[in-house]
Amino acid sequence: MRRLLWMIPLLWAVATITFFLMHAVPGGPFDQEKKLPPQVLANLNAKYNLDKPLLEQYVLYLWDLAPLKADFPPVKTPDLGVSFRTNQPVQDRIEVGFKVTAQLGVVAFLYALVIGMSLGVIAALNQNRMGDYLGVFFATIGTALPSFIIATFLVVIFSVKLGWFTVLGWGGPPALPWDAPFWDPGNWHIRQMVLPVISLGTLPAAYIARITRASLLEVLGQDYIRTARSKGLTEWVVILRHTVKNALVPVLTVIGPIFAFLVTGSFIVEQIFSIPGVGRAFVRAVFDRDYGMIMGTVLFYAVIVAVANLVVDVLYAAVDPRIRYG
Amino acid sequence: MARAETIELSFEEAAQRPERGLWSDAFRRLRRNRLALAGLFVVGAILILAVLANMVDTVQRYDPAFDQDYSRIHQGPTVDHFFGTDSLGRDNWARVLQGTLISLQVGLGVQAMVLIIGLTVGGAAALGGRLADNIMMRFTDLAYAFPDLLAIILLRSVFADRDLPMMAHDTSQLLLVIFAIGFVAWVTVARLVRGQMLSLKERDFVLAARAMGAPPWRIVVQHMLPNALGPVIVAVVFGIPLAIFAEAVLAFIGIGLPPPTASLGRLISEGYSYIQVNIWVVTFPAVVLALLMLSFTFLGDGLRDALDPRTR
Numbered sequence: 117m118r119r120l121l122w123m124i125p126l127l128w129a130v131a132t133i134t135f136f137l138m139h140a141v142p143g144g145p146f147d148q149e150k151k152l153p154p155q156v157l158a159n160l161n162a163k164y165n166l167d168k169p170l171l172e173q174y175v176l177y178l179w180d181l182a183p184l185k186a187d188f189p190p191v192k193t194p195d196l197g198v199s200f201r202t203n204q205p206v207q208d209r210i211e212v213g214f215k216v217t218a219q220l221g222v223v224a225f226l227y228a229l230v231i232g233m234s235l236g237v238i239a240a241l242n243q244n245r246m247g248d249y250l251g252v253f254f255a256t257i258g259t260a261l262p263s264f265i266i267a268t269f270l271v272v273i274f275s276v277k278l279g280w281f282t283v284l285g286w287g288g289p290p291a292l293p294w295d296a297p298f299w300d301p302g303n304w305h306i307r308q309m310v311l312p313v314i315s316l317g318t319l320p321a322a323y324i325a326r327i328t329r330a331s332l333l334e335v336l337g338q339d340y341i342r343t344a345r346s347k348g349l350t351e352w353v354v355i356l357r358h359t360v361k362n363a364l365v366p367v368l369t370v371i372g373p374i375f376a377f378l379v380t381g382s383f384i385v386e387q388i389f390s391i392p393g394v395g396r397a398f399v400r401a402v403f404d405r406d407y408g409m410i411m412g413t414v415l416f417y418a419v420i421v422a423v424a425n426l427v428v429d430v431l432y433a434a435v436d437p438r439i440r441y442g
Numbered sequence: 443m444a445r446a447e448t449i450e451l452s453f454e455e456a457a458q459r460p461e462r463g464l465w466s467d468a469f470r471r472l473r474r475n476r477l478a479l480a481g482l483f484v485v486g487a488i489l490i491l492a493v494l495a496n497m498v499d500t501v502q503r504y505d506p507a508f509d510q511d512y513s514r515i516h517q518g519p520t521v522d523h524f525f526g527t528d529s530l531g532r533d534n535w536a537r538v539l540q541g542t543l544i545s546l547q548v549g550l551g552v553q554a555m556v557l558i559i560g561l562t563v564g565g566a567a568a569l570g571g572r573l574a575d576n577i578m579m580r581f582t583d584l585a586y587a588f589p590d591l592l593a594i595i596l597l598r599s600v601f602a603d604r605d606l607p608m609m610a611h612d613t614s615q616l617l618l619v620i621f622a623i624g625f626v627a628w629v630t631v632a633r634l635v636r637g638q639m640l641s642l643k644e645r646d647f648v649l650a651a652r653a654m655g656a657p658p659w660r661i662v663v664q665h666m667l668p669n670a671l672g673p674v675i676v677a678v679v680f681g682i683p684l685a686i687f688a689e690a691v692l693a694f695i696g697i698g699l700p701p702p703t704a705s706l707g708r709l710i711s712e713g714y715s716y717i718q719v720n721i722w723v724v725t726f727p728a729v730v731l732a733l734l735m736l737s738f739t740f741l742g743d744g745l746r747d748a749l750d751p752r753t754r
Contacts, residue, residue: 126587133588137596260739261732262687264694268710268728272721380589387695388714398592399695402599410596417589425586 123422130418131411138402138410210394210412217386217393221378223309224317228374232321233367236328237360243333251325258322263381267315267388274311316385320374324367332363368431376424380417468672471748478744481737488734489546495539534709538726541706544699545686545734548620552685553678555624556631560674561667563628564635568643569662578636585629594688597622598697615699623688631677638670672749679742683735690731706731 239251335341336359344358345351383395390396394413401409472478567578585593601618642648643666651661686706692698693707706727713724 122583126584129584130588133584134596137600256739257736260683260736262735264687264690264710265728265732265735268714268724269732271714271717272725272728380591383589383591384691384694387691399595402595403696414589414592414596417592418587421589422587 123426126422127415127418131415134411134414138405138407207412209397209409210416213392213394213397214416216391217379217382217395220309220312220316220382220385220391220393221375224313224378224382225320225374227313227317228320228324228378231317232324233328235321235325237332237355239325239329240332240336240363241355248329251329255322255326255329258318259326261318263315263319263385264388266318267311267385270311270314271388312385312389312391315388316378316382319381320377323370323374327366327370328363331366332359335359335363372424372428372431375427376421379420379424468745468748472744475744475747477740478748481740481744484733484737485741488542488730488737492539492543492546495536496543534723534726537704537709538706538730541704541709541727542730542734544616544703544705545689545707545731547616548623548689548705549682549686549734549738551617551620552624552627552688553681555620556628556681557674557678559624559628560631561635564632565639565662567632567636568639575636578632582629582633585626588626590626591688591691593626594622594692595695595697597625598692612699612703619689619692619699622692623685627681627685627688631674631681634673634677635670638673639666642666642669676742676746676749679738679745683738686731686734686738 235251235254239248239255242248341354341358344354349358379394382391382393383398385391386393386395387399394416397409398413398417400406401413472482563578567575598619601622648661648665651665656664689698689705690707690710693705694711696711698705698708709727710724710731713721713727716723
């Protein structure tokens, strides 16, 4: 609980730093190749409070952001303001982007979990044999190479040379994927999904494989496994019921950081494959000097990271009763 | 009496054995680790090649930015152009080597900055009393909550069109990129140093040194710093590929070093635009970048195993 409250000053600090940093970026949101008439510019600046002193803008922004002015208890969702470029509420644009990012993230997460755990199990059961070396090799490469490089190789081989997948893009032009039912495979655009998912999910997969292997090896050496074997249980029952179940505990605890990684890491993958997610929205916003969007996306990411860290701590405490948090 | 003799003897024996300190010991173990050695070798080879190319025309062969030959654009690897040519007919071999040098400069520069700030701040937090420690820990909390890449991109945009005083445009932009990445990256090392120093502070040999009247700075520099350095070195080596990667991301989204300077990230980003036309433009810088990152990671792994006394 105390840690939950600690998030508030943390987010405030993030908001403050971002606010002043982005105003230090040269140029404003309405700078264009063709200069706007001075009156129009003045009106625009007035509309978005840009004519006021910086400190006043800051206070106004925080005032809108903080749930203070709502009724008590403060249940109102914070008002992130509007995008200076499109005049839409920032909330809506982040929501649209997040649906895409979340879809990518969820599929990448499933991929990481399935690949990582099966590789880890295979490696542990074949210790110091072919399967093990393959698993360890994958884990090493996967953790050392960033999504950026993996994506490049995948695109060169599978899109350009073999032509199996599209080079970039996400979803069809008519509607964003989330508007159509998620469970309908027709809306999944598999050919556009495979490469981004692999690029994004390989690092978590390698990570999970490492942890699964290590913890499985440890469990396999325990006495109760020998007991189960000596009872005459078949190898499959021993592995599935007695080993894997216990070996999964450490894997559970890394889900938090992996989740945070998938959300923030998708940022690069979105750039590479031109996927219209939150990360791309942020980069666009920085280039456009779209103050409202910059603040919104940074705060959004900060909340995700903070929540993920919180979940990690809670999970650790839940799994290992020796760890306590006040 | 006889007893004292045997002890003396064993001391003499011990003295006759070749003396092995922490570093020579670590180096011996590093040499036994084949992957780490391979990593060291590859990094060294790439570094030498990149530095040579920057100085000797026979290695560089073409000017990376201005030798444009419009009659031979988008060629694959040939005898004239080992890595092919790009959309302006520039030689990719020269451009990749230039980019490699810049990536290495960024990686090493960032880590130098991280080392300086991290040691200072971490040490100050551990040894400077409660208040300093509290401020420092709150600050690292903040840095952890702020997504790294977003912070780097924001910082970099702040300085995008500005130059440092008294410096050429290129140098100052390179330094600003290093600054943007380093300013975000030092937190991990600072935390590490703080943890190390805090635990070392309570150890007996520090107490002994203090009892012998050693001045505080001498205790810190002579006794504590060398003992804290192992994990820090490992963290710094692991940090190099991360910094190279961060620069590549900056260049990829278009706010890295200004053209025509080629960094590996910019080359990959340019290669992407022509990926349907000529895959070589994107392939070679990506391979070099992958080699660099793998090698540094293997080297880091090897160093960690070599410097960790628990595995002895």
